[in-house]
Amino acid sequence: MENLKLAKKKSPQDKTVITVGDLKIGQDLIVIAGPCSVESEEQTVETAIGVKNAGANMLRGGAFKPRTSPYAFQGLGLEGLKILEKAKKVTGLPIVTEVVDPRDVSWVAEYADVLQIGARNMQNFSLLKEVGRVKKPVLLKRGMYSTLAEWLNCAEYILAEGNPNVMLCERGIRTFETFTRNTLDLSMVPAIRTQTHLPVFVDPSHGTGRKELIESMIYAAISAGTDGLIVEVHINPEEAKSDAQQQFTPAEFLTIMKKARKLDEFVKDVINCEA
Ligand code: PEP
Ligand code: MN
Numbered sequence: 401m402e403n404l405k406l407a408k409k410k411s412p413q414d415k416t417v418i419t420v421g422d423l424k425i426g427q428d429l430i431v432i433a434g435p436c437s438v439e440s441e442e443q444t445v446e447t448a449i450g451v452k453n454a455g456a457n458m459l460r461g462g463a464f465k466p467r468t469s470p471y472a473f474q475g476l477g478l479e480g481l482k483i484l485e486k487a488k489k490v491t492g493l494p495i496v497t498e499v500v501d502p503r504d505v506s507w508v509a510e511y512a513d514v515l516q517i518g519a520r521n522m523q524n525f526s527l528l529k530e531v532g533r534v535k536k537p538v539l540l541k542r543g544m545y546s547t548l549a550e551w552l553n554c555a556e557y558i559l560a561e562g563n564p565n566v567m568l569c570e571r572g573i574r575t576f577e578t579f580t581r582n583t584l585d586l587s588m589v590p591a592i593r594t595q596t597h598l599p600v601f602v603d604p605s606h607g608t609g610r611k612e613l614i615e616s617m618i619y620a621a622i623s624a625g626t627d628g629l630i631v632e633v634h635i636n637p638e639e640a641k642s643d644a645q646q647q648f649t650p651a652e653f654l655t656i657m658k659k660a661r662k663l664d665e666f667v668k669d670v671i672n673c674e675a
Pocket of ligand 1: 436462466498517518519520541571603606
């Protein structure tokens with residue numbers, strides 16, 4: 401980590417705030433929500449309206465899906481990006497979407513407000529350099545076998561190309577445990593804060609892969625001091641073309657969001673009070 405020039409925290413107060421529209425990422429709790437994949441205009445726009453009504457700040461949705469099997473749904477590509485554009489027009493929510501190929505970065509950036517680098521691509525250095533050359537903020541997910549130092553070095557690749565707007569996202573790592581899809585490493589939130597000024601997000605959907613566990617992990621992530629959350633929501637989770645077992649309905653998400661916002665206020669009060 402001695403090699404980190406730009407990602408490294410310079411002082412205890414050193415904290416980056418990234419602006420997207422009127423959102424201040426790194427200052428207020430930012431919730432990104434939406435479907436795993438963009439499947440159709442109706443599915444995406446209806447989900448977008450649902451998450452907006454629940455108080456989400458940005459819309460997520462994959463148009464390029466990195467799937468384990470080459471025969472699984474790979475995403476709608478350009479058509480998916482156009483659907484996200486429509487959902488943004490309807491709701492006003494900025495778009496967070498994944499880019500998987502360095503050749504696609506410049507044109508995907510025309511649709512995305514935040515470019516997501518998925519766990520499987522965390523160390524795809526040519527992709528990191530390419531997103532470093534565009535102006536859009538980048539959400540860099542932690543690779544499923546990656547250490548804190550490897551992850552921050554990947555952020556450094558993006559920063560070194562001239563893009564200062566990098567946010568990190570803990571999404572669980574692979575361990576011997578198989579009950580959960582991944583092991584959500586919430587200790588990484590305070591741990592990485594000791595090393596970097598960059599905002600840190602938590603993805604409890606991929607972090608657990610089990611719907612019944614996500615709500616608790618949302619509250620736990622807020623208590624651990626996360627800057628934001630990314631949560632999968634689908635109008636009809638059972639019919640989802642990817643990650644059906646970990647997506648909330650908009651109604652379920654609304655109930656959780658009300659509690660999450662209250663908890664965020666409470667946690668901030670506790671942290672700021674002089675005990
Ligand atoms: C996703 O957010 O859609 C995704 C594929 O997540 P991850 O890269 O964390 O597996
Ligand atoms: Mn997913």
